[in-house]
Ligand code: ATP
């Protein structure tokens with residue numbers, strides 16, 4: 433063939449899954465750094481429906497989490513947000529996420545981005561083996577957690593260092609509940625959205 437048999441170059445799509453309750457600069461810097469290091473064409477942020485790992489916690493309405501994710505990513509031409517997990521309903525399983533993204537985006541190379549804490553749990557995820565065949569996994573450093581290869585077969589994981597931001601959504605929620613500022617931990621528009629919708633005011 434004209435291209436020497438290499439075939440057409442596939443689009444490289446990063447996938448950043450999360451509860452995003454709320455999205456913060458730790459998520460954003462991780463996605464940005466991985467996009468640069470792995471020459472990704474796009475990173476799609478996918479807010480979860482009801483996360484099965486968090487069934488005993490209170491999670492904000494999906495529409496609020498979705499809108500905050502849109503607000504936080506809107507100015508970056510490489511970032512987008514998908515409603516697939518929210519609209520599917522029910523519990524979110526990452527295998528469904530990846531299958532639905534494939535169906536929507538066609539034949540792309542998928543790169544699933546996950547922090548060190550989430551990566552360490554990956555074998556507890558449903559259909560772990562099938563997941564590894566659908567996407568390349570990229571584990572990123574996160575302060576307070578040790579990043580290591582959990583034993584994903586065939587070089588299916590890369591470990592990368594990203595700028596360290598010791599920020600978690602849990603801490604943001606706690607700060608808002610205590611009346612402490614969250615400016616500069618999350619994008620300005622997200623601070624304003626939290627205030628407008630009165631999110632996280634009552635501790636719990
Ligand atoms: P919560 O405290 O509610 O669990 P979180 O800050 O851990 O919130 P999630 O939505 O649970 O945010 O995380 C989504 C993904 O982003 C996970 O893979 C997580 O490891 C990663 N992540 C979250 N915060 C950071 C951070 N500060 N640095 C690197 N990765 C992060």
Ligand code: MG
Pocket residue numbers: none
């Ligand atoms: Mg988390």
